[in-house]
Amino acid sequence: MLKIENLHASINGKEILKGVNLTIRDGEIHAIMGTNGAGKSTLSNVIVGNPMYEVTQGKITFNGHNLLDMKPDERANMGIFMSFQQPVEIPGVSMTNFMRAAVNARYKAQGREQLSAGDFLKLMREKRKIVELDTKLTSRSVNEGFSGGEKKRNEIFQMAMLEPEFCILDETDSGLDVDALRIVAEGFNKLRKPDTSAMVITHYVRLLDYLKPDVVSVMIDGRIVKTGDASLAEKIEKTGFDWIKEEVGL
Amino acid sequence: MNGTRQYTDFFNDVRDTLYARSCDVMNAQREMALARFESLGFPTRKTERYKYTDAGLDFEPDYGIALSTLTDELPKYCHRICNAPIDVTPYYNSIADRNDAVVCLNTMLSVDTLLVYIPRNTRPEHPIQISNILKGDNDTMVNRRLLVVMEEGAEADIIITDHAVNDSRFLTNQVIEAFASENSHLNIYEIEETHLLCTRYSNVYIHESRNASVRHTSLSLFNGHTRNTCNVQLASEGSEVNLNGCVIADKMQRVDNNTRIEHLVPHCTSNELYKYVLDDSATGAFAGIVYVSEGAQKTSSAMTNANLCATDSARMYTQPMLEIYADDVKCSHGSTVGQLGEDALFYMMQRGIGIDEARLLLKSAFITEVVETIPLEPLRDRLHFQVDKRLRGELSKCEGCKLCK
Numbered sequence: 001m002l003k004i005e006n007l008h009a010s011i012n013g014k015e016i017l018k019g020v021n022l023t024i025r026d027g028e029i030h031a032i033m034g035t036n037g038a039g040k041s042t043l044s045n046v047i048v049g050n051p052m053y054e055v056t057q058g059k060i061t062f063n064g065h066n067l068l069d070m071k072p073d074e075r076a077n078m079g080i081f082m083s084f085q086q087p088v089e090i091p092g093v094s095m096t097n098f099m100r101a102a103v104n105a106r107y108k109a110q111g112r113e114q115l116s117a118g119d120f121l122k123l124m125r126e127k128r129k130i131v132e133l134d135t136k137l138t139s140r141s142v143n144e145g146f147s148g149g150e151k152k153r154n155e156i157f158q159m160a161m162l163e164p165e166f167c168i169l170d171e172t173d174s175g176l177d178v179d180a181l182r183i184v185a186e187g188f189n190k191l192r193k194p195d196t197s198a199m200v201i202t203h204y205v206r207l208l209d210y211l212k213p214d215v216v217s218v219m220i221d222g223r224i225v226k227t228g229d230a231s232l233a234e235k236i237e238k239t240g241f242d243w244i245k246e247e248v249g250l
Numbered sequence: 251m252n253g254t255r256q257y258t259d260f261f262n263d264v265r266d267t268l269y270a271r272s273c274d275v276m277n278a279q280r281e282m283a284l285a286r287f288e289s290l291g292f293p294t295r296k297t298e299r300y301k302y303t304d305a306g307l308d309f310e311p312d313y314g315i316a317l318s319t320l321t322d323e324l325p326k327y328c329h330r331i332c333n334a335p336i337d338v339t340p341y342y343n344s345i346a347d348r349n350d351a352v353v354c355l356n357t358m359l360s361v362d363t364l365l366v367y368i369p370r371n372t373r374p375e376h377p378i379q380i381s382n383i384l385k386g387d388n389d390t391m392v393n394r395r396l397l398v399v400m401e402e403g404a405e406a407d408i409i410i411t412d413h414a415v416n417d418s419r420f421l422t423n424q425v426i427e428a429f430a431s432e433n434s435h436l437n438i439y440e441i442e443e444t445h446l447l448c449t450r451y452s453n454v455y456i457h458e459s460r461n462a463s464v465r466h467t468s469l470s471l472f473n474g475h476t477r478n479t480c481n482v483q484l485a486s487e488g489s490e491v492n493l494n495g496c497v498i499a500d501k502m503q504r505v506d507n508n509t510r511i512e513h514l515v516p517h518c519t520s521n522e523l524y525k526y527v528l529d530d531s532a533t534g535a536f537a538g539i540v541y542v543s544e545g546a547q548k549t550s551s552a553m554t555n556a557n558l559c560a561t562d563s564a565r566m567y568t569q570p571m572l573e574i575y576a577d578d579v580k581c582s583h584g585s586t587v588g589q590l591g592e593d594a595l596f597y598m599m600q601r602g603i604g605i606d607e608a609r610l611l612l613k614s615a616f617i618t619e620v621v622e623t624i625p626l627e628p629l630r631d632r633l634h635f636q637v638d639k640r641l642r643g644e645l646s647k648c649e650g651c652k653l654c655k
Contacts, residue, residue, distance in 0.1 A: 048600050051592075076602035088597040092615025101611065102601035109602070141615070142597075158601060 001197045007058035016042040018222035031200045034219035040201045044170045048082045077109035081164035083155035085171045090142035127160035131187040148175035167198040173207040185210030205237040273332035279343045283357035290351040302535030303477045303506045313391035319362040331363035345455040356425045363395040368404035377407035389419035398428035405435045414444040424452040430462035437465045448474040460486035468495040470505045479508040484518035495524040496620035499532035506535040513546040522553040528564035537569040544575040555585040
């Protein structure tokens with residue numbers, strides 16, 4: 001599904017990604033773990049085309065398409081979704097209008113007929129239930145006045161509405177209490193189809209207990225330095241990253 | 251004086267016609283207005299209240315000047331001033347600024363005045379709508395005058411719209427005087443949807459008595475050059491005024507709103523909210539002053555001007571001012587000028603929303619706050635629709651207008 005080759009990227013002239021190689025197959029849940037500042041969030045942002053970051057070298061292909069040539073909305077409409085680490089508040093833009101515009105764009109890209117107003121609201125109601133998002137939240141402005149946990153749930157709600165093929169969960173677990181974490185993770189599991197892939201960035205194994213990654217990669221200093229199965233995450237939880245650093249000579 | 255000659259010459263040429271077509275109460279003010287106009291000259295940008303608009307330049311072109319009167323058949327509550335059911339002498343030209351040459355020009359050249367008179371404890375069943383339709387093959391100047399008299403306990407909604415039918419140059423010089431007696435409630439909505447060759451000068455004067463409330467909302471949706479002033483005297487305790495404005499401008503459009511609210515007595519309230527969305531090379535200006543006179547204790551006043559410049563070449567000048575001579579008051583004023591939030595734009599694009607649509611959603615969200623203040627629901631709904639259409643570039647430009655193509 002996603003193939004990243006020798007990716008270098010910088011922000012404000014500072015190189016953060018220093019040659020990332022990563023492959024995520026159809027239906028694969030791929031966890032990325034790593035120390036603070038290793039470049040995990042930069043990697044997510046570069047995949048979705050955040051203009052703050054500059055790609056200086058390398059290639060990203062998504063289902064055969066060259067992602068780096070595409071605008072953020074074009075990438076999104078191909079089925080790439082990122083759950084933001086810090087979702088943005090947009091005062092004055094109602095959740096309904098925002099979601100309507102997003103769903104319309106996605107349907108248009110898929111060549112599907114636009115939903116009627118009634119069907120759209122029905123879809124909102126249906127999907128809201130999955131992440132147990134309060135009705136009053138969807139009638140407000142986007143993320144405005146939402147608590148940290150509500151914002152994260154709202155991200156998964158949007159994912160449910162847009163049915164992406166590839167999801168990036170960028171520290172979706174941060175700021176969530178145990179119950180909220182369970183709801184978000186179970187929501188994600190309910191929503192995913194057999195061929196949905198995900199890249200999960202986390203510091204904690206608890207989220208991975210729910211999501212059950214197929215592959216775990218470790219990122220240190222702008223590179224993927226080690227890749228293994230779910231047991232790698234457990235080992236990191238117990239012993240930290242130092243042994244990996246030693247192993248790769250960092 | 252600068253550029254005044256063509257107007258004084260014209261006045262002298264048509265003096266007899268003017269006097270014949272008009273009525274005593276208006277004619278009684280003409281010569282004084284002429285003298286003031288001649289001695290003042292058009293305000294320059296050195297005049298404090300005209301800092302952001304060059305009136306001399308706007309009045310310089312050679313316009314044909316309309317001298318037509320209103321028809322005798324007007325809807326209920328509306329009258330030609332010559333048929334006024336009340337004595338209008340105490341009202342006409344009594345609160346308009348005699349030191350403003352543009353106002354004096356109007357007093358000199360206006361042929362007729364529309365009087366909206368709402369008798370004691372009356373509330374018209376429907377809002378009163380006044381549509382100003384500019385039409386003509388030649389470049390035309392229109393001087394129009396509106397007088398609103400609200401008796402005790404009267405209530406009314408007045409909707410004033412400005413349109414231009416064809417592509418000639420139009421210059422509108424409007425003066426409104428509104429008197430809100432004790433316990434009366436008046437809402438005035440002014441909506442401009444003209445075109446790029448239209449220049450509008452509007453001077454509004456409002457006088458409020460005890461426990462009166464007035465709401466004046468000005469919406470500049472499409473225009474050329476616009477200069478609006480709104481001047482309010484809160485002259486009796488318990489009166490309240492809300493001045494709101496929304497401006498959407500792009501291309502080379504200019505909109506200048508200038509307000510003055512005078513708290514002359516204690517226990518009055520004023521609120522102002524003006525928001526601008528400026529695109530392309532549009533220029534916006536807002537200058538508002540709240541004057542709290544000595545002894546006007548327990549005054550409550552809030553002024554907000556928030557602006558969005560969507561491009562580097564859009565310009566906004568903002569000047570919120572307070573002048574306070576009382577010591578027990580609550581007054582706030584603030585203004586902001588910002589750009590579209592990059593974070594919000596990216597967030598929306600990550601959800602598949604194209605850049606144009608994302609920008610539109612943000613602009614619309616910004617300006618909606620002003621439309622939301624309108625209590626008259628059908629008008630509010632209509633304006634939400636108009637604002638959306640305007641932001642999509644589907645207003646005026648595509649309605650038979652050759653200028654914007």
